[in-house]
Each structure stands twice: as structure tokens, then as C-alpha cells.
Amino acid sequence: MPDGPGRHGDATADATAPATDTATDTATAGLRTVIVGASVAGARVAAELRAAGYRGSIDLVDPDPDAPYDRPPLSKQLLSGDWSEDRATLGNPDDWQVRRHVAAAASLDTGARLLRLDSGEELPYDRLVLACGAAPRALPQMPLGGVHLLRTLADCRALRADLDRYGSGRLVVVGGGFVGAEVASTARARGMKVTVVEGMSAPLAALLGHDVAAELALLHRDNGTRLLCGTPVAALLGERSVTGVELADGRTLPADAVVVGIGVAPSTGWLAGSGLPLSEDGGVRCDEFCAVDADRTVYAVGDVARSLDPQVGAHLRTEHWTNAVEQADTVARAIAGDEPQPHRHQFFVWSDQYGGKITLLGRPEADDEVTVVRSEGPRRRFAVAYHRGPRLAAALTVNWPKALMAARRALAAPDSGADVVANWKNL
Secondary structure: OOOOOOOOOOOOOOOOOOOOOHHHHHHHOOOEEEEEOOOHHHHHHHHHHHHOOOOOEEEEEOOOOOOOEOOHHHHOHHHHOOOOHHHHEOOOHHHHOEEEEOOOEEEEEOOOOEEEEOOOOEEEOOEEEEOOOEEEOOOOOOOOEOEEOOOOHHHHHHHHHHHHHHOOOEEEEEOOOHHHHHHHHHHHHOOOEEEEEEOOOOOOHHHHOHHHHHHHHHHHHHOOOEEEEOOOEEEEEEOOEEEEEEEOOOOEEEOOEEEEOOOEEEOOHHHOOOOOOEOOOOOEEEOOOOEOOOOOOEEEOHHHEEEEEOOOOEEEEOOOHHHHHHHHHHHHHHHHOOOOOOOOOOOEEEEEEOOEEEEEEOOOOOOOEEEEEEOOOOOOOEEEEEEEOOEEEEEEEEOOHHHHHHHHHHHHOHHHHHHHHHHHHOO
């Protein structure tokens, strides 16, 4: 959920627009496409298929009765109460002429091209799109009142109810990644006493490097959030409802509520025995067109897709909103009969925290040369360049829109990568 809408406009397309490609109408009229997952990737595929003139049937499968809706606002605008729930909608499946199934995928028979649901229903398909997303990782002793995961609209409602109930009470956030930081920010704005517990030396250290992550972590201190790093959680305390969090070093943190944000795992357990190629982390391996099989009857998009990036020469799995949208567009074009276009991972993440914005473009690596440029202002503002030789490989900006624009230009033009730091210093 670190990413959110805005870069590409609405995640849905105008599915009611008249099709202009008669060939597409004819070629797709008899096809049946089944999409497993109704979050941003699955909803986008359905909407874009109709916008492209696809005239076959579409089945959309998801056990969440509230879907489709956008997830990024769950830790921000919806959790704070600033948005009504309808503002997070991704559209109405009726507008896409979609048959909606509020059920979970149970098993897959690729030979018979048959998807079985936990409701007992069986769905034959000509094209299958796996957009089933990921499930949040839990801690032992999770079935306690006041302990929350945050992945669905129902999760958001339950957490918001506890924030309302405890007012200026004590919230412990386990996990200092983007989602945990956004929850901490939202809870602090509501007046809660917030402690973030991070097992690593600094939140996001594995992604950004320790020094940069430590700099970013100062945003918590600036805004009154207590940050404890390097000490994992040993246990959750309480009988029916949580009363505290015990750390591995023996300390106990009193808590009225706890949010666990320690990452996610692809929701692909139901694919066991299907014969589809799964990676060690549970992702579905697919080619640069997001196709899983040689006949291109099965596709994977979003959090479950470990797709080939020809530029990098490796299969990558990227849990970003932007990546899910772009993969969905790739698959919709392919199913609708357009000339396939390979998907290239455009690593772009943004996170709203403490009234500001953090952006990351590109994927840092451990051997990158790192330069930090700070800017004067009423709040913490800086930019980080990750250079691989003379080339700018990635850039992080914090509360600095002009630095973000300069980084975009430098990443788009490899020859200008060496100049970005000088440009930042002159802003």
C-alpha cells in the first residue's frame, strides 16, 4: 500500500466508450476471460479490456465483498476519516459488464482450463488472469482483540474504530515499512501516543541502505513518534484483548491497540498442484508479456507476478501500485488482440507521511554510490542519489518536489545522471 493513485490518473478506464476496432470485436466475441482478484490490477484489466473493444465475457473473482477499491488510502485518508469509502472505489463492475463472484479461488486445472471456487462453482476460461495479490504476514498470538492487520477495507474499519475508541491512547506499530509508517503518521495526527518497533537497524534499511534509512527515520522523531530499532517482538500480551508488546530484550510496551505491518506474501497457496511455475517466495513466474504459459492462456499481474524484465535480464516481483497498473495494461492489450508490448518495471513508490511526501524512483543496490543533499526549510527535506558508475540508478526525495522533477529528468536521460546532485544543490 505505499503507492497510490495519481501518476496515471484513475485506475479504471472508460469502459462504456464505444469500441472502434471491428476486428477486435470479432476476434474476442467468443472468449471467456476469468480474473482472480479485484484489487487495482484485476479491476484495471477488466476496465481496459472493455475500453479496448473486448466483447467476450469477463468473470471477476474475489472473496472481499467490498472490492474493487484502492488500497493505498486504507492507511491514510480512509483511516483518518478524511475520505468517505466511495472515494476509494475503482469503479462499478456492472459498468464493465462483468460477472462478479464473491468467493475465493480454490484450485486450478490448467489442462481443462477450469477454475474452481470455494463456493463449489466451476468457471471454464479461455484466458485466466492471476491478480490475486498478497496476504499480510501475521505474528503468533494474533487472535487478540485490538491487534490489527491492514489489507482490506474491513481491516481499516476495525482499526479506525479502535483509534476512535482509544483517542489519545497508546498504539504500537510492529514494522516500520511504508505501511507501518503511514499508520503511525495517521495515528499521531489523531493524537495517539505511537511507538514503532522495527527489527532491523532502521526502517527500510534493506531497501535504502542503513545511512539513508536512518535519515528517513528521523521523520518519526520530528513528529513525536517513538521509534525502537534492532529489537524484534517476542510476544503479544493480553488474554482477550491486547495489553502490551514484549520485546526480545525483555522490555514491555503498554498498548491499547497494535498494528502488525511486517510485509506480505503472494496469495498463491491455492495454486499448489496446478503445474504453474512458482518462485520460492510464492510468486508466479511469467515472461515479459506477463504470460505464464507458452500458449498465453494464463497471465499474472500485480503482487503475485514475478515477470521477466528484458532490460535487467531477471524475473522481478514488485509490490507497487504503479507496477500493477502497468502490468494490467500490458495484459489487457494482449487479450484484446493488440500487438503484445513487453512490460518493463518502472520502479516508482511514494508514501504520504506526517503531512509530506516521500518518493523513490528506481531500485537501489548495495554497491551504489550514495550522495545525500539536504535543503533548508521548515521541515526535513532532502534528496538521495544512488549512482552506479556515472549513471543515476535510483533517487529518493523527501518533501522536495523540485528535486523529484530533476531526478525524473536525470533517470530518463542516462547522460545527465552525473549532473543531478549539482542540480539539487542549486535548487
